[in-house]
Amino acid sequence: MPDAGTSRARYRRILRFASIYIAQAWWYELVLPRIGLAGLAARGRARRLTRIAQRFHVLAVDLGGLMIKVGQFLSSRLDILPPEITSELAGLQDEVPAVPFPAIRALAEAELGAPLDRVFAWFDEVPVAAASLGQAHRARLAEEDAAVVGFDAVVVKVQRPGIQAIVDVDLAALRRVAGWLSRVRIVSDHVNLPILVQEFAETSLAEIDYLQEAANAERFADDVADDARVDVPDIVWERTTRRVLTLSDVTAIKVNDVEALRAAGIDPSAVAAAFAQAMFEQLFGRGFFHADPHPGNIFVTPAAAAPGGGADAGAPPWRLTFIDFGMMGQVPDGLRDGLRRLLIAVASRDGTGLVAAIRDVGVLLPSAETTELERAMTQLFARFGGMGFAQLRDVDPNEFRQFGEQFGEVVRSLPFQLPENFLLVIRAMSLTSGVCSALDPEFNIWDAVEPYAGRLMREQSGNLVQDLAQRAVSIAGLALGMPQRVDALATRVEEGRVAVTTPALDRRLARLERTGRRIVSAVLFAALFVGGILVLPANGVIGTVLLIASALPLLHALFAGIAGRRGPG
Structure with a gap:
């Protein structure tokens, strides 16, 4: 565990980094334009932003802890951050040097209350994966435990010693920085940073509670029990604590290992389509979703390799096996309905409907002026709607740049707010798109969206009569009140009391x-x-x-x- 001096030094280092670059941004983006030197500030902007992102990359890798996850989060915020920052941080991986095994052994034995060689028949000292919050080791259960659960091959996740104190320091520093930035109106108009950091804190604290992760895994397994395409590892509750998690070893073909998939006779494009549909069902159907579906957390398991070997008649020849349930998202019913409307608008290439759905979801404040955004979305659909990833790569980069220059400022100027868990929705969709494009360069997200959106529309058609009745009542009310409103307007015009707000x-x-x-x-x-x-x-x-x-x-x-x-x- 880090001592008090180490914790203070870590806290000060994060704040020092933030204060330097906040001051730099204030000088270049606010002061220089006000004294007629906007051109000077603009000329070096790309180089300056890239340098900031590079230095944060170095800081995150050096510090570990939550800083890597902060960088990964920033890399996904294409809506509010310039590409110089997001592209530099996109390669930030949650991989850090492994903790020496004696420290892992000591923590695991303290948690389990017994020596490892008595709890497990075998325990691999070399980790199969090491991340900023914990690391995983393969093991075999003792005979008596294996007889109870029905398997002996397991993976044991052990929390990094002292990570709770590191997380507490990082969150304290992030809250301080958010407090600084929330006093700047140009930031506070776009996002409520204290709430954003609080949501990030809740997600991070849940991620280091392995009892919570185990409960998430079981809930997810219940949700997908009727989906033959999806599988989940079993939890060994007798060997699980808040800082040690033991689950069945489901290691198989990594979802983005195209060569291994083809060698196993599995079509990568079919995997891409199934993965997209599985994620759509979680996000827009069940409302409880895996918020970290990167390639390291998804396996493709051939039926012959599944527990029990072989597959039932009519069952798919392979399954998508999800692991690591520390970062899960929940979508409330109201938000899920809004997301469904958003999905339908995307599928129908309806720019105006998309902006209305974004407003209904709560991403845009009611005061936002969206005329230009609607025009941008309409032009976006008209030009790029229906294209697959491969087709988009063939588009002249200058065309994307011109589109970004034309409408990027419009998007960044709008007053955004983020509903609870919406960041996790964005993260999940971003990672899903990345996995699908890696599996199949010809993958067309529209082909995956449209059938699902069509199904949602059919499911909602049962409410059509009720919706039409409500609209009829509303229109009738407007019609009945129209004469009085026209008369009142005429009176105000005659008296010169009509004001136009622009x-x-x-x-x-x-x-x-x-x-x-x-x-x-x-x-x-x-x-x-x-x-x-x-x-x-x-x-x-x-x-x-x-x-x-x-x-x-x-x-x-x-x-x-x-x-x-x-x-x-």
């Missing part, structure tokens, strides 16, 4: 007004400064007063408007 114009006028005030301050600064220099030789006192006084309008010219971008202190 938020975009109001914002532009406000910016112009602030700019005008800063120009006046700049002129006043120049006058006082030059006057002070001229007067100084003749009258030192008055010259000094003028020079000191010139600092006030200078400060206003430089920083006016920044306060307007900040939230409450």
Whole structure:
């Protein structure tokens, strides 16, 4: 376990890194544009952002703990972070040097209350996998335990010694940084960082509680019990504690090992389609989903290699076996309905419907002006809708860049908020797309989405009559109230009391007004400064007063408007 001095040093290192690059971003993105040097800030932006991401990559690998998971999370936020950052962090892997076996042995024996050679018939000292929060070892159960559970080959996950203290330090540092950033209005308008960090904290703390992971695995197994395509390892509860998890060894073909799949007579494109459908069912159907479906957590198990060997008549010749249930997501009924509408809008290439579904899901604040976003989505579907991954790779990169330049600022300027667990939905879908494209370069996500969306539409058709009745009542109410509303509007027009609200114009006028005030301050600064220099030789006192006084309008010219971008202190 890290001592107090090590923990303080870790905490300070994270805060020091964050403060340096927050200050740098503030200077380049807020200050320089306000003094007419926006071009200077823009010229080096790509190189500057890449350097920041590279240095965070180094920091994350060096520190381990939650920092690697923070980097993985940032790499998936294509909506709010520039590609220079997301692409650099995309290769960040949760692989760290293994903990020496004596420390693992000591922790496992303390948790299980007995020596390992008495609990297990065999225990491999070399880990099969080592991650930032724990590591896994193969083992064989003792005869009496194997007789009870019906198998002897197991994998034992052991938590890294001292990881709880490291997680606590990392979360404290992240909360501090989130507090800093939430005071900057340009950040707080887009995302509620304290809530975001709290959700990340809950997920991380659940991930190091192996009793919770075991319960998740059993719940997931119950959910997919009727799905012949999906399998889950069995939990050995007698050899499981909060920091040690023992489960059946289900190691098989890694889901993205295309050569091994073909050697086993398995079509990778069929695996891609089945994997996409399995994830859609979890996300949009059951609402309890695996939030970390990267290739290391999914195996393809041929029927002959499954427990019991062979397969029942009519059963699929292989199964998708999910492991590692530490990071699971839940979608409440209301959010799941919104996600279904979103999926249907995507399947029907309906840009306006997609934006409406995004608003209904709660990702966009009600005040968001979405006209430009609707236009962007409509053009996106018109140009790229229906294309598979291979076709998208053939598109001229300049076309993507032009589209991004045209609409990227629109997306980043919108006031986003993130419903509970929505980040895990984004993560799961992003990883699913990556796995499918690795399995089959010709994989077309539209082909996977459309049948599922069609099924959702058929399932919802039972509510069609009720929905139509509600709409009829609503329209009738509007019709009955229309004469009074028209009469009231005519009266207001006659009296000159009609006002037109134009938020975009109001914002532009406000910016112009602030700019005008800063120009006046700049002129006043120049006058006082030059006057002070001229007067100084003749009258030192008055010259000094003028020079000191010139600092006030200078400060206003430089920083006016920044306060307007900040939230409450």
